[in-house]
Amino acid sequence: MNERRLEQFRNMVIENGLDGVALVPGANLLYLSTIHVHLSERPIVFFLPADGDPAIIIPTLEAAKARDAGIKDERIFSWDDHEGYTTAFQKACAQLEVTDYLLGVEAQNMRVLELELLHRYSPNLTTTHVEPLIMSLRGVKDESEQKAMRKAVAAAEQAMEELIPRIKIGQTEKRIASMLVQELMNAGSEASPFTPIVSAGPNGAIPHAVPTNRKIATGDLLVIDWGAVVDDYPSDITRTFAVGPIESEMVQIYEAVKLANETARKKAGPGTSGQDVDRAARGVIEELGYGDEFIHRTGHGLGLEIHEPPFMMEGNTVPLEPGAVFTIEPGIYIRGKGGVRIEDDVIITSDGCESLTSFTRDWIQVG
Numbered sequence: 001m002n003e004r005r006l007e008q009f010r011n012m013v014i015e016n017g018l019d020g021v022a023l024v025p026g027a028n029l030l031y032l033s034t035i036h037v038h039l040s041e042r043p044i045v046f047f048l049p050a051d052g053d054p055a056i057i058i059p060t061l062e063a064a065k066a067r068d069a070g071i072k073d074e075r076i077f078s079w080d081d082h083e084g085y086t087t088a089f090q091k092a093c094a095q096l097e098v099t100d101y102l103l104g105v106e107a108q109n110m111r112v113l114e115l116e117l118l119h120r121y122s123p124n125l126t127t128t129h130v131e132p133l134i135m136s137l138r139g140v141k142d143e144s145e146q147k148a149m150r151k152a153v154a155a156a157e158q159a160m161e162e163l164i165p166r167i168k169i170g171q172t173e174k175r176i177a178s179m180l181v182q183e184l185m186n187a188g189s190e191a192s193p194f195t196p197i198v199s200a201g202p203n204g205a206i207p208h209a210v211p212t213n214r215k216i217a218t219g220d221l222l223v224i225d226w227g228a229v230v231d232d233y234p235s236d237i238t239r240t241f242a243v244g245p246i247e248s249e250m251v252q253i254y255e256a257v258k259l260a261n262e263t264a265r266k267k268a269g270p271g272t273s274g275q276d277v278d279r280a281a282r283g284v285i286e287e288l289g290y291g292d293e294f295i296h297r298t299g300h301g302l303g304l305e306i307h308e309p310p311f312m313m314e315g316n317t318v319p320l321e322p323g324a325v326f327t328i329e330p331g332i333y334i335r336g337k338g339g340v341r342i343e344d345d346v347i348i349t350s351d352g353c354e355s356l357t358s359f360t361r362d363w364i365q366v367g
Helices: 003-015 027-033 060-068 086-096 112-121 131-138 143-166 173-186 201-205 248-267 274-287
Strands: 020-023 045-049 055-059 076-079 102-105 126-129 197-200 221-226 237-243 299-301 308-312 325-328 331-334 338-341 344-348 353-355
Touching: 003 020, 003 027, 003 045, 003 131, 020 027, 027 045, 027 131, 045 086, 055 060, 055 086, 060 076, 076 086, 086 112, 131 308, 143 173, 143 221, 143 237, 143 325, 143 344, 173 197, 173 221, 197 201, 201 221, 201 331, 201 338, 221 338, 237 248, 237 338, 248 274, 248 325, 248 331, 248 338, 248 344, 248 353, 274 299, 274 308, 274 325, 308 325
Parallel strands: 020 102, 055 076, 102 126
Antiparallel strands: 020 045, 045 055, 197 221, 221 237, 299 308, 299 325, 325 344, 331 338, 344 353
16 A cells, blocks of 8 residues: 555545545556556455545455555455355445445446445445546656656657667558567566557548558658556657658648647746646647647646646646646647657656656658
């Protein structure tokens, strides 16, 4: 257990009038408990009562993880595949006396399965969304989190340095993505935070394109969006490359995105908002006449999850705090021709904004 985080979060739970919180496998559970489990057909629910020790409903085959994390045996409601999980839910709800709870749950993660079982055995239970509370805690990255993310950035950048000389005209997007995954593992990445985006030519006009069998060709823009994972924390970087010589309009678009990225990084700092950062980047692109081709927000928070608050977008007026980590990734996408995106991972400091990424933003030709 991360006792410091648990105590901080328990205080927030009490201050907001909740009787407890129930979490399912995912980033929030990992953040508080250090327990690595995955959402599957075998339900797992972690309980943090406002006035008691943590408890968990968990399959017997995973129960050792709960013990290793410090959950007491009498608070572990384990079950096996033969007996099923309903009895474990019944026992947990009775022993924890949650029937009259106002229970905080993860609206975006908890399934109907877990929620129905909790209501079945706690008929007077009421629930509320707990994400705003826990994300306010997770939003400020502590020293250990920052260290892990710096390592993840370094691993991703090392992998790209190794990949660039290997990219050749005629290779498919899938082939380049495969080579990149191998380089990421070689550089020390523990996993893939997401399937790398490798999109060339017209495919680059799709921000979340999936690598295809299309072969890269002279004149293409090649968008690569990739990241590494170190100590559970990811990096998320995008660079756009030229495959041989390209037409002048695409060079102009590249320079516009590069300037938008730089302007947004300079704008970000303690007290500015996601809306401020978005407007800084978007203003540059709109002034150059490509506003309609910038079709997504300027960035997103980065932590145990690739996409988490804070979001760099219109309407987000919450001031950024020191320790907030997020991406700045303006882009221009021309249907039928290609796209440009330049994405950096940044952290708010006490007096500004530091880019965790150092990979060059200057034009690179590959192939």
